[in-house]
Amino acid sequence: MQTGELANYRDYLNHFRTTLERQCSGLSPAQLASRSVAPSTLSLLGLVRHLAYVEQTWFRRALQGLTDEPRLFTDPSDPDFEFNAITGTQEEVDEALAAWRDQVELADAWLETQSDETMGMELATNRDGRTSTRREVLVHLIEEYARHAGHADLLREQIDGTTGL
Amino acid sequence: MTITGRFEPAPERGELATYRFYLDGHRRVLQAKCEGLSPEQLAAASLAPSELSLLGLVRHLGRVEHVWFRMVIDGHADEPMLDADDPTGGFRSIAPTAESAAEAFARWHEQIAYADGVLDALGDEDLGGTRLTRHGEETTIRDVLVHMIEEYARHAGHADLLREQIDGTTGL
Numbered sequence: 543m544q545t546g547e548l549a550n551y552r553d554y555l556n557h558f559r560t561t562l563e564r565q566c567s568g569l570s571p572a573q574l575a576s577r578s579v580a581p582s583t584l585s586l587l588g589l590v591r592h593l594a595y596v597e598q599t600w601f602r603r604a605l606q607g608l609t610d611e612p613r614l615f616t617d618p619s620d621p622d623f624e625f626n627a628i629t630g631t632q633e634e635v636d637e638a639l640a641a642w643r644d645q646v647e648l649a650d651a652w653l654e655t656q657s658d659e660t661m662g663m664e665l666a667t668n669r670d671g672r673t674s675t676r677r678e679v680l681v682h683l684i685e686e687y688a689r690h691a692g693h694a695d696l697l698r699e700q701i702d703g704t705t706g707l
Numbered sequence: 708m709t710i711t712g713r714f715e716p717a718p719e720r721g722e723l724a725t726y727r728f729y730l731d732g733h734r735r736v737l738q739a740k741c742e743g744l745s746p747e748q749l750a751a752a753s754l755a756p757s758e759l760s761l762l763g764l765v766r767h768l769g770r771v772e773h774v775w776f777r778m779v780i781d782g783h784a785d786e787p788m789l790d791a792d793d794p795t796g797g798f799r800s801i802a803p804t805a806e807s808a809a810e811a812f813a814r815w816h817e818q819i820a821y822a823d824g825v826l827d828a829l830g831d832e833d834l835g836g837t838r839l840t841r842h843g844e845e846t847t848i849r850d851v852l853v854h855m856i857e858e859y860a861r862h863a864g865h866a867d868l869l870r871e872q873i874d875g876t877t878g879l
Contacts, residue, residue, distance in 0.1 A: 545835055545847050547722060554857055579754065579868050581875065662720060678725050684853065685729055685860035692864020696754050703756065 547658045551680040558687035559646055564707040565694040566590065566639075575630030578700035579693075586697050588625035589690050590638045591615040595624055596686060597645035600679050601652055604665050614641055722831045726852040733859035734819060737764060739879040740866040741812075750803035753872035758798055761869055762811055764862050766790065767797035769815035771858060775851050776822035779838050788841075789814070 566574060566586050574587040595614045602608040615624035615638075628634065661677040699705050741749060741761050749762040770789040777783050790797045801807050834849040871877050 545837075545849075547834075547849060550847070550850055550853055554853055558857070579872070582868055582871055582877075584868075661722070675720055675725070677722060681725055681729055681853070681856065685733070685856050688857040688860035689864040689867070692861040692866075693868060694864075695861070696757060696759075696865060696868045699757050700754070705757075 547661050547677070548653070548656055548680075551677075551684065552653060554684045555680070555687065558684065558691055561691050561707065562589065562593065562687070562694060565691070565698050569701065571632050571635045572630045573701050574635055575628045576701060578697050582693075583622065583625050584693050584697060585625065585628060586694060586701075587628055587630070587635060587638055589694055589697075590642050591624035591628075593687065593690065594638065594642035594645050596683070597642070597649050600683055601645070601649035604679060605676060606652060614645070722834055722849070723826070723829060723852075726849075726856065727826060729856045730852070730859065733856065733863055736863045736879065737761075737768065737859070737866055740863070740870045741765065742879075744870075744873065746805050746808045747803040748873050749808050750801050751873060752800070753869050758795070758800070759865050759869060760798075760801065761866060761873075762801050762808055763798040764866055764869075765811045765815050766801065768859065768862065769811065769818045770797045771855070772815070772818035772822050774841065775855055776818070776825045779840060779846075780848055780851060781825050782838075784839070784841070789818075 569586070571587075574590075575585050577583060577585050592615070595616065598611070598614050602611055617623040617627065620626055656676070661680070662675050664673045664675060665679065695705065695707070698707065744761070746762075749765075750760050752758050752760050773786075773789050778786055778788070793799050801811070829848065834847065834852070836848050837845050838848060838851065840846055867877065870879070
């Protein structure tokens with residue numbers, strides 16, 4: 543049992559990252575790229591790309607102020623580029639998983655530097671000028687991953703009937 | 708307030724206030740996902756073979772609120788679970804009638820009101836306090852609250868896609 547605030551957040555965050563790995567495992571690139579709950583434009587590969595972007599946005603940009611890095615899976619011409627610009631090749635899958643896992647590793651390195659005492663500290667950067675705390679961002683990341691895990695549950699079931707991952 | 712999509716910071720800084728902001732937000736998301744639908748639409752398993760329906764989610768989350776807030780945090784461990792006779796945890800197929808929808812929403816709202824009373828009595832200093840789960844495992848109040856947020860959020864993801872299948876509505 544984790545009793546501390548930060549340790550509890552990290553448990554849940556890790557749970558949902560490994561859940562997404564399981565939800566994507568054993569599928570072909572075409573299955574990962576498929577829009578299996580159409581008319582929704584979501585796909586498992588799109589979710590991996592989106593969550594790489596989310597990890598970068600919150601851990602690199604908002605929490606650490608590293609706003610000069612190129613943003614992952616974005617294009618000014620399409621706000622849903624990470625979901626729309628997908629063809630379903632092995633290279634695309636490898637690129638998305640590598641980028642996401644890189645961001646997870648970078649995020650974990652930053653989390654190692656944190657403690658329960660830093661959770662109430664304000665963000666380094668907040669794009670709309672308002673302030674919020676590290677704790678709010680971490681709880682937001684847990685609920686964002688969880689909501690996408692719900693999407694992935696139904697995407698995967700439609701692809702091959704697998705549930706309970 | 709927007710949950711998940713665009714991030715808006717909670718108005719207060721404390722740990723408990725942050726958890727309540729997200730919990731309330733996800734309860735409102737589920738309510739919004741159910742607005743404007745007929746009993747038949749609410750009860751529809753719109754992404755078969757999944758048995759999930761919006762009304763099943765409402766029933767299930769009424770049960771979840773009861774388990775975690777009343778039985779675990781508030782110590783009424785001897786009470787029977789809601790839908791204790793249902794091996795699917797409240798998800799079993801539900802009559803597509805106005806009565807069954809009204810009953811599910813009333814029960815869910817009643818459990819939310821009770822849960823909010825439990826939360827009103829807590830402060831940040833209580834969050835490391837321990838409780839026993841239904842399975843006898845030690846947990847903290849903090850862990851229960853973060854669990855509630857992620858459980859609601861995952862079901863909100865289900866509700867997103869169920870609702871889109873029913874009438875094309877997204878982004879509530």
